Structures are given as structure tokens and as C-alpha cells.
Amino acid sequence: xxxxxxxxxxxxxxxxxxxxxxxxxxxxxxxxxxxxxxxxxxxxxxxxxxxxxxxxxxxxxxxxxxxxxxxxxxxxxxxxxxxxxxxxxxxxxxxxxxxxxxxxxxxxxxxxxxxxxxxxxxxxxxxxxxxxxxxxxxxxxxxxxxxxxxxxxxxxxxxxxxxxxxxxxxxxxxxxxxxxxxxxxxxxxxxxxxxxxxxxxxxxxxxxxxxxxxxxxxxxxxxxxxxxxxxxxxxxxxxxxxxxxxxxxxxxxxxxxxxxxxxxxxxxxxxxxxxxxxxxxxxxxxxxxxxxxxxxxxxxxxxxxxxxxxxxxxxxxxxxxxxxxxxxxxxxxxxxxxxxxxxxxxxxxxxxxxxxxxxxxxxxxxxxxxxxxxxxxxxxxxxxxxxxxxxxxxxxxxxxxxxxxxxxxxxxxxxxxxxxxxxxxxxxxxxxxxxxxxxxxxxxxxxxxxxxxxxxxxxxxxxxxxxxxxxxxxxxxxxxxxxxxxxxxxxxxxxxxxxxxxxxxxxxxxxxxxxxxxxxxxxxxxxxxxxxxxxxxxxxxxxxxxxxxxxxxxxxxxxxxxxxxxxxxxxxxxx
Amino acid sequence: xxxxxxxxxxxxxxxxxxxxxxxxxxxxxxxxxxxxxxxxxxxxxxxxxxxxxxxxxxxxxxxxxxxxxxxxxxxxxxxxxxxxxxxxxxxxxxxxxxxxxxxxxxxxxxxxxxxxxxxxxxxxxxxxxxxxxxxxxxxxxxxxxxxxxxxxxxxxxxxxxxxxxxxxxxxxxxxxxxxxxxxxxxxxxxx
Numbered sequence: 001x002x003x004x005x006x007x008x009x010x011x012x013x014x015x016x017x018x019x020x021x022x023x024x025x026x027x028x029x030x031x032x033x034x035x036x037x038x039x040x041x042x043x044x045x046x047x048x049x050x051x052x053x054x055x056x057x058x059x060x061x062x063x064x065x066x067x068x069x070x071x072x073x074x075x076x077x078x079x080x081x082x083x084x085x086x087x088x089x090x091x092x093x094x095x096x097x098x099x100x101x102x103x104x105x106x107x108x109x110x111x112x113x114x115x116x117x118x119x120x121x122x123x124x125x126x127x128x129x130x131x132x133x134x135x136x137x138x139x140x141x142x143x144x145x146x147x148x149x150x151x152x153x154x155x156x157x158x159x160x161x162x163x164x165x166x167x168x169x170x171x172x173x174x175x176x177x178x179x180x181x182x183x184x185x186x187x188x189x190x191x192x193x194x195x196x197x198x199x200x201x202x203x204x205x206x207x208x209x210x211x212x213x214x215x216x217x218x219x220x221x222x223x224x225x226x227x228x229x230x231x232x233x234x235x236x237x238x239x240x241x242x243x244x245x246x247x248x249x250x251x252x253x254x255x256x257x258x259x260x261x262x263x264x265x266x267x268x269x270x271x272x273x274x275x276x277x278x279x280x281x282x283x284x285x286x287x288x289x290x291x292x293x294x295x296x297x298x299x300x301x302x303x304x305x306x307x308x309x310x311x312x313x314x315x316x317x318x319x320x321x322x323x324x325x326x327x328x329x330x331x332x333x334x335x336x337x338x339x340x341x342x343x344x345x346x347x348x349x350x351x352x353x354x355x356x357x358x359x360x361x362x363x364x365x366x367x368x369x370x371x372x373x374x375x376x377x378x379x380x381x382x383x384x385x386x387x388x389x390x391x392x393x394x395x396x397x398x399x400x401x402x403x404x405x406x407x408x409x410x411x412x413x414x415x416x417x418x419x420x421x422x423x424x425x426x427x428x429x430x431x432x433x434x435x436x437x438x439x440x441x442x443x444x445x446x447x448x449x450x451x452x453x454x455x456x457x458x459x460x461x462x463x464x465x466x467x468x469x470x471x472x473x474x475x476x477x478x479x480x481x482x483x484x485x486x487x488x489x490x491x492x493x494x495x496x497x498x499x500x501x502x503x504x505x506x507x508x509x510x511x512x513x514x515x516x517x518x519x520x521x522x523x524x525x526x527x528x529x530x531x532x533x534x535x536x537x538x539x540x541x542x543x544x545x546x547x548x549x550x551x552x553x554x555x556x557x558x559x560x561x562x563x564x565x566x567x568x569x570x571x572x573x574x575x
Numbered sequence: 576x577x578x579x580x581x582x583x584x585x586x587x588x589x590x591x592x593x594x595x596x597x598x599x600x601x602x603x604x605x606x607x608x609x610x611x612x613x614x615x616x617x618x619x620x621x622x623x624x625x626x627x628x629x630x631x632x633x634x635x636x637x638x639x640x641x642x643x644x645x646x647x648x649x650x651x652x653x654x655x656x657x658x659x660x661x662x663x664x665x666x667x668x669x670x671x672x673x674x675x676x677x678x679x680x681x682x683x684x685x686x687x688x689x690x691x692x693x694x695x696x697x698x699x700x701x702x703x704x705x706x707x708x709x710x711x712x713x714x715x716x717x718x719x720x721x722x723x724x725x726x727x728x729x730x731x732x733x734x735x736x737x738x739x740x741x742x743x744x745x746x747x748x749x750x751x752x753x754x755x756x757x758x759x760x761x762x763x764x765x766x
């Protein structure tokens with residue numbers, strides 16, 4: 001049976017068919033759906049971990065227990081999980097362990113476009129890369145076998161276009177893999193110097209063995225057509241090349257991207273007149289070729305930045321460009337915005353009004369940095385808002401503590417914000433931290449987290465009480481506000497900024513997109529009262545615009561949150 | 576058969592994912608190789624969103640580039656203007672007449688162009704403009720604009736209506752099926 005499947009869904013199918021027993025992940029676009037989909041199979045236990053490091057350690061623990069295990073993350077998540085990864089590279093596995101890491105060339109939903117292949121190289125772990133949904137299924141399944149065969153975690157590198165494209169997938173039955181009997185093995189799994197020093201040569205030998213396998217593996221394949229042009233590519237780049245060049249080129253499609261083979265590449269280069277390495281982001285395959293003295297084109301032709309496409313390949317290699325019509329005027333950009341009814345809006349309006357320095361974090365609320373609110377000064381990585389604020393305040397002194405805040409979402413706080421708050425309490429700055437508790441992990445599409453009281457399956461689970469947690473960390477002043485009530489929220493922020501102690505404000509209101517959230521009827525503007533003062537535009541609500549000098553509310557977007565009524569001094573907005 | 580390309584463009588939250596799934600299932604049921612490429616995450620939050628559907632005997636790249644789309648389905652006028660360069664010469668543009676101001680227009684730093692549809696037609700493009708929002712509201716909810724547009728597009732493709740009905744049944748949850756069938760029928764009858 002063939003089914004149209006998202007790359008991530010097909011990946012989950014491959015995990016299921018390959019006998020995966022345990023999956024633990026932290027959501028991150030574009031990797032999230034793999035874990036959501038694998039959770040739908042009763043044979044697989046799946047969970048959301050508080051962060052990627054925890055997830056990978058859970059997967060490694062399950063592997064040591066003899067189960068086929070899995071964890072998924074986005075590219076920057078692998079940075080968080082790098083610590084267990086690099087040592088799991090030494091210990092190897094018992095049950096097959098598969099790690100999905102999804103890169104985001106073009107930064108559709110990320111703060112950088114780092115190339116995860118560097119992590120595979122540095123951790124000396126095998127990495128494979130599929131190019132469509134059918135391969136996602138095949139590679140996920142193959143990854144378990146390869147993991148057990150070579151005693152290594154196997155990273156499967158995804159990219160946005162592979163993860164979020166649907167194509168047809170053939171479904172097969174699940175292969176059950178019983179737990180491998182547990183045997184205590186101190187030399188293999190206790191990584192203290194005396195043992196690790198004996199594991200390292202095995203790690204190096206493993207790379208030699210996998211490279212030898214890569215020379216003949218069906219995951220790498222050659223397609224000979226016209227040999228004037230040769231293309232070496234992996235993943236989605238292969239599909240772009242194939243679409244652009246068709247039979248006009250020959251292809252070496254690499255499924256194994258670490259370690260890279262040598263002989264098949266040499267052979268391919270010898271048979272083709274001009275060879276292009278087409279790879280998104282960094283020049284890893286190209287550098288490998290050049291290390292072996294092969295004359296290939298790579299980043300002299302293609303960019304280190306963003307995504308490649310079939311049109312870029314056509315233009316760069318064949319010199320062909322397409323014809324198209326254009327709209328005769330400038331088309332205004334449409335950047336992403338906080339949704340109508342977003343609980344973050346009221347909070348950010350208060351911060352913008354107060355003019356404080358806002359140390360930001362990763363989530364929907366990063367949109368607080370966009371016009372007209374622009375209430376954010378920095379955003380680096382998960383959790384950095386709180387620790388960064390502490391450093392900022394230590395550097396700038398007591399006065400700065402009264403003019404700066406950190407903002408962080410509930411899920412991000414659980415991920416890696418807590419440790420920063422411990423630091424604030426322990427090393428004492430009178431910093432003010434605002435936890436934007438919208439009762440869900442929002443940006444990635446509504447995943448549960450340790451504060452929501454539900455697990456991945458939606459079943460009841462223990463919920464972290466944020467107030468109690470902050471108290472336990474040592475923060476005495478913890479306040480809860482409703483950001484739909486802006487006057488009260490502003491007053492509380494002012495009070496907490498003035499206090500000579502660290503404080504936490506929990507801005508609590510569920511995400512307006514959550515299904516259980518009941519909306520009020522859309523609001524209307526009474527045009528007899530509206531004078532077109534544009535005060536209401538300052539909150540940056542996408543449902544509000546000015547037409548013919550009067551405010552109008554788009555009834556298809558408005559959820560009646562009422563924030564704009566607080567902005568209107570003339571009482572023109574109502575039901 | 577040469578690869579055909581359909582683009583679905585709109586504003587995040589307008590339901591382009593469902594639309595692409597419906598078309599994808601229609602095409603798969605007709606024996607084509609199909610690739611559908613979506614955007615998730617940050618860009619979905621009220622930003623300009625685009626979904627690509629490609630089909631044929633063999634499809635390699637899941638994305639559509641400038642000058643490649645046989646049909647563009649737009650949920651909003653400004654988005655039709657934005658993505659116009661992706662339309663192939665002789666291609667069809669199906670657009671809702673709905674207008675949603677983007678934040679730079681709301682903030683007064685940019686202007687929403689006038690008479691977008693006329694200006695696109697003046698480029699020699701075949702445009703079918705439908706008030707999908709009103710029709711969707713007639714069917715029961717503004718959210719069904721996407722399915723109204725599927726109804727319109729179905730008249731521009733060679734497949735039998737029953738094929739579309741089957742795809743609707745596959746993609747829409749049972750409790751919303753009747754409403755969406757109504758929206759589809761209104762779209763189909765719209766021009």
C-alpha cells in the first residue's frame with residue numbers, strides 16, 4: 001500500500017517498522033512531527049523530554065538496556081545534546097540507537113543555519129541523509145541495523161524540505177526486536193579516563209570500517225547518463241540537481257554523509273568531465289574531495305548561504321534562466337506576527353511602554369522584537385534570556401536591574417531557563433524574570449511540556465508548579481498576572497523592577513490557538529466614536545487596521561481578547 | 576508526462592496545509608507521483624506562507640521556482656501579487672478576493688496596492704477571482720475558504736468531481752465533512 005507521507009511521518013514509520021521501542025525528544029521545527037507520529041504506534045513508547053540532552057540520554061539509556069531507541073531534535077537542539085552525543089560515540093550502543101537531526105537551511109524557523117554534519121564528524125558518529133519520504137522510511141529502518149552492526153549511534157540528517165515534503169511511501173510490517181539481554185560492561189559504558197582511553201582506538205577503527213562499508217553500501221549509488229557533467233550530492237540537493245539537469249548529468253548520490261567514501265568518489269570523478277559538488281550550507285563533501293586531490297567545483301559555484309533550488313542549479317551549471325511576469329508595484333512584505341488574541345501581546349506592549357531592556361528567548365514571543373512592539377533587545381538560544389540578563393546586570397550594576405527584564409516561555413524555561421534562574425538566586429542579581437506561561441509549547445505547534453499536566457499522548461501527567469519551583473530555587477518574590485489585563489500587568493512589572501531582590505513574574509494565559517480556549521465574539525469599532533488616532537495600532541494586532549481614517553477589526557481574525565479596548569480612550573471598541 | 580506544479584499561497588493560519596493535502600490525495604489517487612512541500616513553524620504565524628504541489632510520472636524537487644507553476648491558488652490578494660513571478664506563462668491564477676493587511680501596512684510604513692487583480696490581468700495572466708470568504712461563511716464558517724478555493728480549482732483540472740469528494744473524505748474530520756462539502760460545491764459553482 002502506498003501512502004502520501006510527510007518526510008517526518010515516513011521517518012516515524014521507518015522507526016516503527018525497524019522495531020523502535022523507546023523515543024524521547026524535544027520539539028523543534030522541522031523535526032517535531034517524527035516524534036508525534038511515532039507516538040501513534042502503540043508498540044513504541046514516546047515522550048517529550050524537557051530538553052534535547054535529556055532526550056538523548058534517555059535514548060542512550062534505553063539502548064544500553066537493549067532496546068532499539070530514538071531521539072529527535074532540530075539542528076540547534078543537537079548543540080544541547082552534544083555532550084551525551086560525543087561520549088555515546090565512545091560507548092557505542094547495545095540496542096540500535098537512532099538520532100534524527102533536522103537542519104533548516106534558509107532559516108524558515110530557526111536562529112541560525114548551522115550544518116549538523118560538523119557534529120557527526122566531530123563526534124565520529126555515522127550520519128546518513130535521506131532525500132525524500134520513501135528514503136526517510138528506508139533510512140530510519142536501516143539506521144537501526146547499522147547502529148547495531150557498527151556499534152555506534154547513527155544520526156539521520158534531515159532538512160526542512162525533506163522533513164516537510166510529502167511523497168509516496170510503501171508501508172511494510174513491523175519487525176519485532178526483543179530486548180538484547182543486559183550485560184554489565186564497565187569497560188564499554190563507564191567513561192572514565194582509563195576506559196575511555198581504550199575506547200578511542202575502537203572509535204577510530206569503527207570509522208575505517210564504516211568507510212569501507214560506504215564504498216559498497218546501497219545507500220550510496222551512482223547513476224550514469226551523460227558524463228560531461230558529474231554531480232555529487234546528498235539529501236535534498238540531489239533532488240534539486242536531478243530536477244534541473246535530468247539526463248544531462250551523471251550522479252553520485254551519497255546516502256552516507258559521515259564517514260564519506262573515497263574510492264567511489266575517485267572513480268566517479270575519473271569518469272566525468274566536470275564534477276560539481278552540490279551541497280547546502282558548508283563545503284563538507286567538497287573539502288573531502290579536495291583532500292584526496294580531486295578537482296571538483298563546489299562553493300566556487302554555489303553559495304554557503306541558504307537553500308539551493310533547481311533554478312539555482314540550472315543557472316549556475318547550464319546558464320539557463322526562467323521567464324516570468326512580475327507585479328508592477330512594490331509588494332509590502334508580510335513578516336510573521338503574534339496571532340490575534342495572543343497572550344504575549346499585552347505583556348510586550350507593557351514592556352515597550354516601560355522602555356526596559358528585554359533579554360529575549362526562543363519561541364513565538366520572539367516576535368515581540370518586531371514592529372510596532374520592538375520590545376526585545378537580544379535573543380540567542382534556548383534559556384539564554386535569564387542567564388544573559390544576569391550577566392548584563394552584573395556588568396551594568398544596580399541601576400540596570402531596575403530597567404531590565406528577561407522573558408521566556410514555559411517550555412523554554414523548563415528546557416534550560418531554570419538553571420539560569422538558579423544562578424540569579426545563587427549569585428545574586430536583583431533581576432526580574434518574566435515567564436510567559438501560555439500552557440503549551442507554542443511555536444512548534446502545541447506540544448505538551450512538564451508544566452502542562454499532560455504527556456505526549458495527552459494523558460494526565462505530573463505538572464511542575466512554576467510558583468513553587470521558583471520559590472524552591474530561592475526566589476521569594478513570585479507574582480502571577482493575566483496579560484489580558486494590561487494596567488495590572490504594567491503595575492506588577494514596575495513593582496518587581498523596584499524590588500531589591502530577584503523576582504519572577506508569571507504572565508499566565510493559554511495560547512489563543514489552543515482548541516479548549518473559548519473565544520469571545522469579535523469586537524467592532526463604533527465609527528461615530530473613532531477619531532482615527534491610531535492608538536490601537538500600537539499593540540500590533542493583525543486583526544486591526546485603519547481604513548478611511550477609521551479603525552476596522554477583521555472579524556475572521558478577532559477573538560475578542562479585549563486588549564485593544566484598553567488602548568482606546570474614547571471607548572469606540574466594543575461587541 | 577511532464578511535471579506539473581501547483582502553488583498554494585496565503586497568510587499563515589488560512590488553512591493552506593489542508594488544501595495541499597486535499598490536492599495531494601486527488602493526485603495520488605490518479606496514479607501520479609506526487610510531492611507536496613509545506614512550511615511549518617515560525618513562518619506560519621500570520622506570515623506569508625506557500626505550499627508546493629508537484630505531480631507527474633516522476634518528480635524530483637519538491638519546491639517550485641519562478642516561472643514554473645501551472646496554477647497558483649491564492650487565499651489573499653496581496654499574496655497573489657507577491658507570488659505572481661512563480662506562475663508559468665499561460666498558467667492560471669485562482670485567487671480569493673480577501674484582503675488582509677500585513678503589519679507594515681498596519682503600521683503605516685507600506686501601502687497595500689490598489690486594484691491588484693486588474694493589474695495582474697493586465698500582465699496577460701488568466702485570473703479567476705472569487706469571494707471565497709463570503710462563500711465559506713455561507714457554508715458555515717470563514718475557515719472553509721480553503722475548501723471553497725479547492726472547489727474553484729477543481730474546475731481547472733481534468734479530474735472527476737467524485738475524486739475530489741473522496742479526497743475531502745480522507746482529509747477532513749468526519750464532523751466537519753458536510754460543511755466542507757458544501758463549501759466545495761459553492762466554490763465549484765462560483766464562476
